Amino acid sequence: MVVKQAPGGAQEDPAPPVAPPEQALPEQTPPSTEGSRVDVRALTRVLFERLTELPPGTPEHERVRDALIEINLPLVRYAAARFRGRNEPMEDVVQVGTIGLINAIDRFDLSRGVQFPTYALPTILGEIKRYFRDNVRTMHVPRRLQELWVQVSGAMEELTVTHGRQPRVPEIAACLRIPEEDVRACLDAGRAYNATSLEAAQEHEGGLALLDRLGYEDSALTHVEHRDMVRHLLVQLPDRERQIVMLRFFGNLTQSQISTELGMSQMHVSRLLARIFARLRSGNSWEN
Template structure:
């Protein structure tokens, strides 16, 4: 529903017996959100392995998944900070990000050896961006047409992949089991989704006068924000750690080459880099209380 986020119902508290069966010997943490980032990361990996052995739809599976959600809510808070200047309520953004977190948990395969935070953040951020997209209507449009626009967009993606070309109006109508007139109506509703300039394109870049006046969003802003957040964390490293970090990510040397430069074995360099990245990740994800 555009402009609103329907809050998910609070998860039912599992009985003690169900929780014991769900954890299967894993220590129970009454308040997972109170753990440090490193503790939460280690416990998450253990719980993901436990989750893979449980049948989806069972109370045990739901219990472990809910615990994983609580453990990783800091990822939602981290992603939400990128959009703190938006007009939408912070609580709505947080709820939408939590939906993205749940999707990431459902799709994550711990056997691949990928860090969950790196896997989940794009999904969480994507869910937030989809929320902004679906609530950015230039004028008031009936809910029926808003939903029709979303169905048409999804159908175009599916049929476009199957056909290898944009689907026709007749093909969209047949796929969605609606009339061609309804397809046209949904397309008209899309015009109210984003207000477009009436200026005529008058240069080779395709930019209208309004776009040239307003400018475009610079993707480097995100990079600057991340670098600014990293500065105090990097400053807290030792001289040797900063040197190793620079050799790896500025000079792009291999771990073996770094070892020769600083007089360490490749394995030792690997351990130092892992320790550095863990500290930086912990510092970036460390945040205050949830909205």
């Protein structure tokens, strides 16, 4: 080994040995730029060819395997983007999809002549779907709707790109050739992942709980029609009879107090009230 003498008597460090071309593999995939494009499929094939030559468990085998994982991470992000509407952190979905990518790398057989992305994408999607099915949903949704949701979400993405807007239910149904009712049920099921407590505060609602924003049945509403009907009948009563009703039920006076107020006997007030009640119950207009 030749050691160069640096100025001033100090020795320079020896240059590191250069690995043979067939053993030199990138520690990291270089970023894609306008001036330098990496053919990921070709590089993936080269790495798999190298991987099959290395004994499993060796440092070199692990290094090639890590390189395969890293250069194919864009495939994971592409698959994870299909699930961006499910209110789950995208970082978690990418991590789950990466597990599917690793499983695909470990199972891939280069001799079958299949491109790795074609083989890996279903495995990645399957891992993500399993994650949502087993770990995210707290509400039971029929498996048929779960599977249909994948088709509906894919059709929504395609139609959004085509029309430049959110697709309507009839458009999705026509694209998939399924009934509109199935699309609506699928959209509802696609959002049914978590059950929220009625008392849980909602940040986007100013801290109000869901219970505070729910409507309730007003007991006074049941009497609205009755009050309107009574008002309509009261205007048909003669002045004296209307006054008796007002004093009795709105002034809360007794029959004795009404008789004193109007200068008539209590018995006469009682008979008049009986006649008025009969007319009001029948709903007929008052006849003199």
